[in-house]
Amino acid sequence: xxxxxxxxxxxxxxxxxxxxxxxxxxxxxxxxxxxxxxxxxxxxxxxxxxxxxxxxxxxxxxxxxxxxxxxxxxxxxxxxxxxxxxxxxxxxxxxxxxxxxxxxxxxxxxxxxxxxxxxxxxxxxxxxxxxxxxxxxxxxxxxxxxxxxxxxxxxxxxxxxxxxxxxxxxxxxxxxxxxxxxxxxxxxxxxxxxxxxxxxxxxxxxxxxxxxxxxxxxxxxxxxxxxxxxxxxxxxxxxxxxxxxxxxxxxxxxxxxxxxxxxxxxxxxxxxxxxxxxxxxxxxxxxxxxxxxxxxxxxxxxxxxxxxxxxxxxxxxxxxxxxxxxxxxxxxxxxxxxxxxxxxxxxxxx
Amino acid sequence: xxxxxxxxxxxxxxxxxxxxxxxxxxxxxxxxxxxxxxxxxxxxxxxxxxxxxxxxxxxxxxxxxxxxxxxxxxxxxxxxxxxxxxxxxxxxxxxxxxxxxxxxxxxxxxxxxxxxxxxxxxxxxxxxxxxxxxxxxxxxxxxxxxxxxxxxxxxxxxxxxxxxxxxxxxxxxxxxxxxxxxxxxxxxxxxxxxxxxxxxxxxxxxxxxxxxxxxxxxxx
Numbered sequence: 001x002x003x004x005x006x007x008x009x010x011x012x013x014x015x016x017x018x019x020x021x022x023x024x025x026x027x028x029x030x031x032x033x034x035x036x037x038x039x040x041x042x043x044x045x046x047x048x049x050x051x052x053x054x055x056x057x058x059x060x061x062x063x064x065x066x067x068x069x070x071x072x073x074x075x076x077x078x079x080x081x082x083x084x085x086x087x088x089x090x091x092x093x094x095x096x097x098x099x100x101x102x103x104x105x106x107x108x109x110x111x112x113x114x115x116x117x118x119x120x121x122x123x124x125x126x127x128x129x130x131x132x133x134x135x136x137x138x139x140x141x142x143x144x145x146x147x148x149x150x151x152x153x154x155x156x157x158x159x160x161x162x163x164x165x166x167x168x169x170x171x172x173x174x175x176x177x178x179x180x181x182x183x184x185x186x187x188x189x190x191x192x193x194x195x196x197x198x199x200x201x202x203x204x205x206x207x208x209x210x211x212x213x214x215x216x217x218x219x220x221x222x223x224x225x226x227x228x229x230x231x232x233x234x235x236x237x238x239x240x241x242x243x244x245x246x247x248x249x250x251x252x253x254x255x256x257x258x259x260x261x262x263x264x265x266x267x268x269x270x271x272x273x274x275x276x277x278x279x280x281x282x283x284x285x286x287x288x289x290x291x292x293x294x295x296x297x298x299x300x301x302x303x304x305x306x307x308x309x310x311x312x313x314x315x316x317x318x319x320x321x322x323x324x325x326x327x328x329x330x331x332x333x334x335x336x337x338x339x340x341x342x343x344x345x346x347x348x349x350x
Numbered sequence: 351x352x353x354x355x356x357x358x359x360x361x362x363x364x365x366x367x368x369x370x371x372x373x374x375x376x377x378x379x380x381x382x383x384x385x386x387x388x389x390x391x392x393x394x395x396x397x398x399x400x401x402x403x404x405x406x407x408x409x410x411x412x413x414x415x416x417x418x419x420x421x422x423x424x425x426x427x428x429x430x431x432x433x434x435x436x437x438x439x440x441x442x443x444x445x446x447x448x449x450x451x452x453x454x455x456x457x458x459x460x461x462x463x464x465x466x467x468x469x470x471x472x473x474x475x476x477x478x479x480x481x482x483x484x485x486x487x488x489x490x491x492x493x494x495x496x497x498x499x500x501x502x503x504x505x506x507x508x509x510x511x512x513x514x515x516x517x518x519x520x521x522x523x524x525x526x527x528x529x530x531x532x533x534x535x536x537x538x539x540x541x542x543x544x545x546x547x548x549x550x551x552x553x554x555x556x557x558x559x560x561x562x563x564x565x566x567x568x569x570x
Binding site: 034035036038154157158159160161162164165248249 | 360363366367370429430431432433434438495496497498499500568
């Protein structure tokens with residue numbers, strides 16, 4: 001492979017690394033932070049299932065991002081991913097919770113503005129609506145699941161130790177589903193912008209099984225996420241959970257399950273096909289923020305418990321991050337594309 | 351490999367559950383034996399029956415110590431119940447102290463052989479009954495902590511009740527002792543025994559108070 005291709009892909013891989021470092025904590029944070037699951041177990045499970053989710057089910061959300069803006073040259077894709085990664089880095093540095101999904105959408109719009117490509121308003125409206133819908137849905141799911149699960153568990157009279165064992169297994173299973181959903185939903189953020197200018201070609205593993213170029217791109221992106229999980233997520237996992245509301249292991253399980261359901265709903269082409277065949281309205285396949293889904297889920301649990309103990313200040317910060325991230329990414333993308341085009345003489349769009 | 355590890359995890363959990371139950375059985379049995387032993391002492395002094403019960407409680411105390419150590423070690427080496435193991439450890443150690451107190455009273459009877467006058471026998475019996483009832487109730491509260499956390503409050507309520515009864519019985523007994531014509535040394539000697547037996551109920555109440563906090567921590 002040409003070395004320049006790897007250089008251009010590096011920004012996406014960096015974004016993948018940042019996503020792995022930050023978002024694995026949404027899936028396994030409380031489990032690892034509370035000592036219920038060992039970090040190594042969490043990291044292995046998370047990486048494997050993020051990769052599977054990305055390669056098997058990552059196409060749906062990528063298609064939506066493609067509709068928003070089909071960045072058609074590698075240098076353009078590089079700058080969009082780089083602008084998103086820069087926004088993520090900047091927000092993390094200032095201590096604001098950040099969403100890679102919002103950063104990449106901001107960056108794509110930046111590319112659209114720079115290249116003069118009109119932004120499809122219907123797709124944009126779809127994406128914007130999911131940013132609100134995602135935490136709200138997660139809150140609704142977590143409130144319902146919490147009510148359904150915690151009440152009966154209290155009446156089971158299971159021994160404390162037995163319950164602990166079941167909770168551990170439950171946390172790992174929820175982590176499996178959560179990691180798969182994270183890979184399926186968020187791989188578009190990492191390498192989605194490279195799909196229209198994808199340097200990889202399809203190859204046949206067997207006569208019927210083709211490993212497509214897009215899947216190869218997803219594999220690379222998800223490996224970058226895995227590297228982020230192994231190298232940096234432990235620190236985030238150890239601090240997560242106590243920030244917004246202290247959670248018991250069972251409440252943490254509810255939060256992870258709700259988060260995973262929401263991410264899966266926004267990524268599943270299978271579910272979309274079923275809804276379509278029944279003539280029902282479909283759920284848009286959009287990369288949503290894993291962090292915001294978890295925040296929504298935690299708030300759902302807090303509300304069903306009577307709304308005590310929520311750190312409203314933290315919630316305000318999250319809201320601020322919501323608004324600021326896409327603007328920073330968009331502005332930085334326009335600026336970066338200008339430099340790339342005029343200083344480095346790269347074709348940032350066709 | 352993973353499956354067999356999970357099976358082992360369930361086996362270890364079961365093993366620990368059994369050990370905790372056996373530990374609580376030992377405590378409950380110690381209180382029952384203690385009640386019978388004091389009754390025997392009050393009637394016939396340091397008899398064979400009393401000595402046999404003393405040995406019985408000695409064995410139970412050693413067994414409880416062994417079980418407690420094994421449970422504590424397993425909880426930490428196998429990193430089980432990370433959220434509550436500090437509480438479980440505190441609970442077991444405080445419950446173990448109750449058996450130690452019971453054993454201590456046994457040794458005091460055995461070594462010091464206090465002479466209990468007839469008019470104080472009823473007072474001692476009432477005190478021992480209330481203290482042992484408090485221990486029984488705290489054992490039930492502890493079992494509930496592991497299996498049915500919502501019932502802990504009900505048992506704790508009884509612990510508090512029996513502790514108050516033990517305090518009343520102890521005060522009545524001490525009054526009787528000091529209103530009598532014994533020499534001061536005998537009075538102080540008997541008072542010491544009343545206080546040692548009352549300590550068993552006091553300590554049971556302290557464990558119940560801790561349990562109440564553990565319950566709040568686990569339900570928040």
